[in-house]
Amino acid sequence: MKKRLLSIIFLVFTLSCFSQTNNKRLDSLLNVSKSQKEMPLVSTLNEISWEFKNANIDSAFYYARKALQISKKSNSKKAIAFSYNSLASCFENIGELDSALVYHKKSLNIKLEIRNNEGIADSYNNMGIVYDLKGDFAKSLENYFEALKIYETEDVPFDKAPMVLSNIGIVYKKQKDYNKALNYYKKALKIYKDNNYDFGVVVTSGNIGSVLLKLKEFDSAIVYSTNAKNMYSKLGYHRYVPYMLRNIAEAKDSLKLNEESQNLYKEAIKIFKDENNLYELTNSELGLATSLITSKNYNEAIGNATNALNISANQGFKEFEVQAYKILALAYSHLGDFKKAYLYNEKYALGKDSLFEDTKTKLIFDLDKKYETEKKEKEILAQRANIAEKELDINQKNTQIIGLVILALVLSLLGYLLYKQQKLKNQQLQKENELKEALIKIETQNSLQEQRLTISRDLHDNIGAQLTFIISSIENLQYGFKITNEKLTNKLMSISAFTKETIYELRDTIWAMNKNEISLEDLQIRTTNFIEKANIASDETVFEFNVDSELNKDITFTSVQGMNMYRIIQEAINNALKYAEAKIIIVSFKKVNNHLEISISDDGKGFDVNDIQLGNGLNNMKKRAADMGANIVMESQINKGSNIVLTI
Amino acid sequence: MVFNLLFNTAIYIIIIFLVIFIIKVYMHTIRLNLIGKEKQVVLEASFNKEKIKSQIINEHVLLANNLEQSIFNRLFEISKELIGLQKLLLNSN
Numbered sequence: 037m038k039k040r041l042l043s044i045i046f047l048v049f050t051l052s053c054f055s056q057t058n059n060k061r062l063d064s065l066l067n068v069s070k071s072q073k074e075m076p077l078v079s080t081l082n083e084i085s086w087e088f089k090n091a092n093i094d095s096a097f098y099y100a101r102k103a104l105q106i107s108k109k110s111n112s113k114k115a116i117a118f119s120y121n122s123l124a125s126c127f128e129n130i131g132e133l134d135s136a137l138v139y140h141k142k143s144l145n146i147k148l149e150i151r152n153n154e155g156i157a158d159s160y161n162n163m164g165i166v167y168d169l170k171g172d173f174a175k176s177l178e179n180y181f182e183a184l185k186i187y188e189t190e191d192v193p194f195d196k197a198p199m200v201l202s203n204i205g206i207v208y209k210k211q212k213d214y215n216k217a218l219n220y221y222k223k224a225l226k227i228y229k230d231n232n233y234d235f236g237v238v239v240t241s242g243n244i245g246s247v248l249l250k251l252k253e254f255d256s257a258i259v260y261s262t263n264a265k266n267m268y269s270k271l272g273y274h275r276y277v278p279y280m281l282r283n284i285a286e287a288k289d290s291l292k293l294n295e296e297s298q299n300l301y302k303e304a305i306k307i308f309k310d311e312n313n314l315y316e317l318t319n320s321e322l323g324l325a326t327s328l329i330t331s332k333n334y335n336e337a338i339g340n341a342t343n344a345l346n347i348s349a350n351q352g353f354k355e356f357e358v359q360a361y362k363i364l365a366l367a368y369s370h371l372g373d374f375k376k377a378y379l380y381n382e383k384y385a386l387g388k389d390s391l392f393e394d395t396k397t398k399l400i401f402d403l404d405k406k407y408e409t410e411k412k413e414k415e416i417l418a419q420r421a422n423i424a425e426k427e428l429d430i431n432q433k434n435t436q437i438i439g440l441v442i443l444a445l446v447l448s449l450l451g452y453l454l455y456k457q458q459k460l461k462n463q464q465l466q467k468e469n470e471l472k473e474a475l476i477k478i479e480t481q482n483s484l485q486e487q488r489l490t491i492s493r494d495l496h497d498n499i500g501a502q503l504t505f506i507i508s509s510i511e512n513l514q515y516g517f518k519i520t521n522e523k524l525t526n527k528l529m530s531i532s533a534f535t536k537e538t539i540y541e542l543r544d545t546i547w548a549m550n551k552n553e554i555s556l557e558d559l560q561i562r563t564t565n566f567i568e569k570a571n572i573a574s575d576e577t578v579f580e581f582n583v584d585s586e587l588n589k590d591i592t593f594t595s596v597q598g599m600n601m602y603r604i605i606q607e608a609i610n611n612a613l614k615y616a617e618a619k620i621i622i623v624s625f626k627k628v629n630n631h632l633e634i635s636i637s638d639d640g641k642g643f644d645v646n647d648i649q650l651g652n653g654l655n656n657m658k659k660r661a662a663d664m665g666a667n668i669v670m671e672s673q674i675n676k677g678s679n680i681v682l683t684i
Numbered sequence: 685m686v687f688n689l690l691f692n693t694a695i696y697i698i699i700i701f702l703v704i705f706i707i708k709v710y711m712h713t714i715r716l717n718l719i720g721k722e723k724q725v726v727l728e729a730s731f732n733k734e735k736i737k738s739q740i741i742n743e744h745v746l747l748a749n750n751l752e753q754s755i756f757n758r759l760f761e762i763s764k765e766l767i768g769l770q771k772l773l774l775n776s777n
Contacts, residue, residue: 432688439695446702457713464720471727478734485741492748499755524772531765538758545751549744595743
């Protein structure tokens, strides 16, 4: 109860718009509200609601709701937030903590929206108080720390931070974490002292005193509580003095200063009686009775305990009732009145059981809740394990599937490569066989042709020999038998000449057949030989054979080409000798525009190229040139000679 | 569980071996290709050589044919002349 009151004191102080309730102030506010409108009116109505909170809760609600209505009409978010705050306080006052939380949260949301940091911190603090009253200490601390964070960083009135620090101390005290509570109280005290804020100092000192009692630091507890008591008196807060008196009395009783303790208890009792604070009065009566028993004033103790018992029974203070029974039992037992002692002891036992039952029920409920929670947690864990196991199984199956897919791909690739390899082998084999077949075929053909050529050569040799025999026979006839018949002689000569020509032709052809290719040099040599023989045969004709030095002697021709070129030269020279009656015959091999040009020119009779019908010789020359793919030009003028040009 | 592990292990070992085998096959294919090309080049060279030889031989055969044709005609002429000569000799006697 004491703690709740101290909390409320802080709540009063942190809301800077509101002051302590008094009638004068209330009347003044009511008067002022009559002439106000909109925002100022809203502010005044909220203050009026605050003032009515402890006196008339219905009026408090009325004014808070009115303020909210006007705020919503004027659409001022800040005003709406404050109105929500007022409503929350009203609900808090009547113990409807859930409703109080709802309105505090609404206020907080608006303050977050409009970024009113101080307001946000105030809301967190208020919600912290509500959670504290609900017994949800974790949430309470969470909200208090949020508020503290903002108060410590924002530019706010100095008393906000220590107020929250004290609230945090209260929560830790309720959780019996007295050291932490003391720590936070001391932090708050320092800030109040630094700012010379006496009221803050006195309240915090009182809190520290009560915590030190719990920590059994009785001397320090007395110092703090005494300071607080003196300051309360100095500041005019006489109603809080008895609380300090009781703390000091408790500490002194623990230090065995019974007389002093009892005087202090009596002083406290008097003040609580005057204020009709029955709860604290009962608590103090019991404290005094305990002290009196210690100092062996049993009768007096019985008186005080009986007073406490009566009030407890009337007011339903079960805990005090049980305590009173215990003290009475003890006192009577010391006085030797065992009957009464027994009676009260029985009542104490019953009362304790009843209290214990309540406690036990609560404990069982808590245990049951804890058990259910643990059971559910175990179920959750089991399910998680099950899910994990299934996930593992799925992962394994996925791995297997992936493995199988990769295996299939690899096998496909392998199959494809083997197929390609086999195909390549087959293709290569096929090509190889085709080539081998063609090679064998061509080799067979070549060997057949070579055999044929061999037979031809043998035949030519044979023919050559026979032709030679014919010539020698004819010459023998000519020179051996002294033939006078001119006709006969001519015949023999013509046969001999014809046969010789045949042999030359045979020899020329054999020359060509014996070479795989005929070079320009070979042709040159053959031509030279022919010209020499022609020269011997016709003394009157002068032969000239010119070979261009730029010509590459290594140029080669096929046997047929070489043969054809040679025949053309032969035919041209023979024609020049036989028909042109030339005196000069010039044979030239020239290089003209990367072509080989063979020209046979003479200074003979010439012929009309257009008129004359070409004979076999000239036709053969053209045919041979065409077979070679060469160009032949025959130029001639009557009596001016002829020129035959072969271009290859 | 054990079966799954063994199965997975077996699959992946098989895959590794198959991959090695694929590499081997690929290398063998490349080698076969090279060898095949070499053989082909050799055979084509031989074929070309024989082809050139064939061209030469054909030309020689052509020359031989022409020569034989010509010699046949000439021999015929010579024979004709010799018969004529014989006739003349007989007539003169």
